[in-house]
Amino acid sequence: MKVVLQASLGRAHVEKRLRELLGPGLVYAEDAAAITRELPDADALVYSDLAYTAQTADAVKAAKNLRFIQLLTAGYDNIRRLGARADVKVANAGAAFALPVATHAIALLFEIGRAHV
Numbered sequence: 001m002k003v004v005l006q007a008s009l010g011r012a013h014v015e016k017r018l019r020e021l022l023g024p025g026l027v028y029a030e031d032a033a034a035i036t037r038e039l040p041d042a043d044a045l046v047y048s049d050l051a052y053t054a055q056t057a058d059a060v061k062a063a064k065n066l067r068f069i070q071l072l073t074a075g076y077d078n079i080r081r082l083g084a085r086a087d088v089k090v091a092n093a094g095a096a097f098a099l100p101v102a103t104h105a106i107a108l109l110f111e112i113g114r115a116h117v
Contacts, residue, residue, distance in 0.1 A: 006051065027042070039063040067089065070091050071092040072093055076090065
């Protein structure tokens with residue numbers, strides 16, 4: 001199995017964990033050109049929806065082995081807008097960030113309250 005990864009935030013952690021599972025089956029793509037080069041024989045893509053461009057969408061549509069895309073973001077607006085093949089399953093990070101976001105929101109409310117005292 002070949003999995004192509006591109007991540008900016010948390011790259012070291014995500015890459016380390018995936019490499020433990022996949023070994024040499026994990027390929028890190030530095031940029032859009034590397035994604036385009038690596039996707040034709042890839043089975044899966046781990047990627048951020050924020051980085052999903054028309055060039056990426058074209059590469060995804062042309063990648064005949066690709067069956068799964070794991071987004072590293074909760075949102076999936078770009079992939080929905082630009083598309084992927086119908087047989088490619090797409091998963092987003094969904095609720096993975098719910099607790100940290102909620103905690104941060106409460107901390108910001110406390111800060112606002114402190115600033116008005």
